[in-house]
Amino acid sequence: MGVSGETHDGDSESSQLLTTQPNKIPKDSFHLAYIIYFTLGAGYLCPWNAFITAVDYFTYLYPDVNVDRIFSVVYMLVGLVCLLVIVLYAHVSDAYIRINLGLALFVVALVVVPLMDLFYIKGQTGLYSGFYVTVGATALSGFGDALVQGGIVGSAGEMPERYMQATVAGTAASGVLVSFLRIFTKAVYSQDSEGLRKSANLYFAVSIVVMIICIIFYNLAPRLPVIKYYKDLKIQAVIEEKEEKGSLTGPVWRSTLWDIVGRVKWYGFGILLIYVVTLSIFPGYVTEDVHSETLKDWYPILLITGYNVFDLIGKSLTAVILFENSKVAIGGCVARLLFYPLFYGCLHGPEFFRTEIPVTVLTCLLGLTNGYLTSVLMILAPKVVPLQHAETAGIVIVLFLVVGLAAGSVVAWFWVI
Template identity: 75%
Template sequence: MAFTESSLLLPSVSGTNKNKNKVPEDKWYLAYIVYFTLGLGYLLPWNAFITAVDYFSFLYPDASVDRIFAVVYMIVGLVGISLIILYSHKSDAYVRINVGLALFVVSLLVVPLLDAFYIKGRVGFYSGFYVTAGAVGLSGVADALVQGSIVGSAGELPDRYMQAVIAGTAASGVLVSALRIFTKAVYPQDASGLQKSANLYFSVSIVIVFLCMVFYNMVHKLPVMKYYKELKVEAVTANEDNGPLTGPVWRSTVWNIVRRIRWYGFGIVLIYVVTLAIFPGYITEDVHSQILKDWYPILLIAGYNVFDLVGKCLTAVYLLQNAKVAIGGCIARLLFFPLFLGCLHGPKFFRTEIPVTILTCLLGLTNGYLTSALMILIPKIVMLQHAETAGIVSVLFLVFGLAAGSVIAWFWVI
């Protein structure tokens, strides 16, 4: 099924719409850049917490830091996204995004302030760990507010803006990998070096999230954004004859949206079940290199992130419109399990750096392209007035896939 960029965003042509055939130009790609930056920004806080796990593990040696952080973040995210879906018709995306970005800044400030005034680099102060875990939970709340709302609002716009958001999330991984390589090369891997690395991650994240706040509050003034906002208002107004979307009517509407996009959602869940079952656990724990030593997992993770970004940018060049093919591609990714298994227990050549690197890059490339394709297509198969909700529901599928993949990674012993 083929979709044009604007046809599915337009309500039925009326006297009002006839004078609005000319879409304002996105001059200098400002709106695109803003949505790319927002995608970059809302994933950075989580990346900061998880990339600084070496420092947290040094401070709290008896705590399973990465697993506890993941559980807290995923549970809070799932509950938060679910609540937003149920009550999105009663709240405004503009408010949710601004509140979420503010909460991101607060959660990111907790760690450096806690370290400066209480922990001071000392080991074993577990009350600090509980506060840090609370900051991770607060970041999860912020992520639910921002990610769901950004993806939802991008769903009301042409394809390129959803592609910008999804590509931005991949750029977040590339940025963090670059920072990780820089800190490993520059700082010693002792208490002081780990502390400086962590502070750098959080400082960069705070600056970028603050920029997101500024950019987001400016983007609504652009003519192209005003144009598409007016289209949505017209679509919602035209639908008011069917009665207000409250109570059972709204729940029924949400359920109909879920049923409409369920196979797309299944594809997204499957993408992240496969990816998270392998990456980063397998990459960081199960494969080793006598040549690259402790640089090996860092470079593999960087390779994955770069190709994930490449995949998410490719949809700007060619977007796969056939949903069956895209979902079939998600199922075909199950082949990564036996292939990576072969890199651990197969012939000697398979256990060398080249096959593992190629497979890791392919894992990132397919993850990026298929995620971007499905996330772009989902809002386009519902009416414009429901595109935001469809986008938020797609985030619920994505977060569920992340959570399921993380759980499987615990039990899948290669």
């Protein structure tokens, strides 16, 4: 269901191709294509979630370094540089190869850490050669993320809206999975060195299983008639463009790329703003700044779970109602700046605002708005360019998203509510 307040550029080129001969569009039998995109969306965030959720164990092993910040900087910096390169060469590289390579790198990065712990570290503290290997594995995951996330979002951009919605909802499902794993490990394992070690190995084991499922699903996807249909449409659009403009090389490609960036820049700005606001408040604020006498150390875990569940609800809502007015969506992104004074009030305002209920409600609202607005903008952006450039538009949007994540993380360092 769509609610439109304006005529969309995307209703032109790409949408016309997508709706040609609608009777011939194959059905997504058993919603298999939807399930594949949902699983891939969940999959490409699993490695990062494994590293960052096991940060308690890594902090215990390497007490003299700021583990979570080093992980964040390395992962995002590598991902950002790789995405820039991918954007520049998207027109001459094969998404199928990029995604498979990225998934393979994920598996390598995820296997290295538990194997090193099993055969070398064995729970001992201060073996900093192990830390350097772990940081290397984090960098490898950042490289894999750029290849996989750029490719999957780009690929979903070539399909109808529901497949981008599936991908984005999958990313939220990854956060929910990690939150429930965190609750499970805290409830079942002791919070000493051995318990932290078991928890970390569980996160990595689950992520490895998810990666293997993603590899199988992604390589099955091209055989599905509905995915093959839209791939053929893209090939047809590429051939037509080549006949009209010639080969997209050098100045022609740069001109085309700038046109794509120009068309999606406001969607990208909205995405960037969403993640600057979110990352500067979450998770730092909810894990470090608020406290509960009743819930004690369960409080931040439950707040993070609440955020992730509502993020998933927001990203799933676009399957039911999608506001196709991009100006309203981008306005909503700007309106989220109001979370700053609201969260400030939870620390320094009247006593009632400093209790669990207002903090929990605000955290869930932060997640809900993050999820819904992200999903809306990610769905709409690739539809404002011709079908043959939808993949590149998707990668450009991911680039804005990663810049937003990085900027939000930096703001969180320097800005204390």
